[in-house]
Amino acid sequence: MHFxxxxxLARAETDIAITTLLRRHPDYSVAVPDNEFTYQPTVIRALTSLPIKVA
Structure with a gap:
């Protein structure tokens, strides 16, 4: 295992990008029902994508 x-840095960039996006577009919603989410086939439960609608 490595570190x-x-x-x-990647975590900080992601946090800044998502925070900025949500501040600029506060009226957003998830574009698909919960039962249509798909996940990466790994040990960590991670979405393959998260479609959103921006108003």
Whole structure:
């Protein structure tokens, strides 16, 4: 097992990007029903995508 030195930077960039997006478009909703979510086939439960509608 290894530790990626870029992981903290990647987490910070993701946090900034998502926060900025949601501030600019506060009227958003998930575009698909909950039962249509698909997940990565890995140990970690991660969505393959999350379609959203921006008003």
């Amino acid at each position: 990626c030195l870029g992981a903290p």
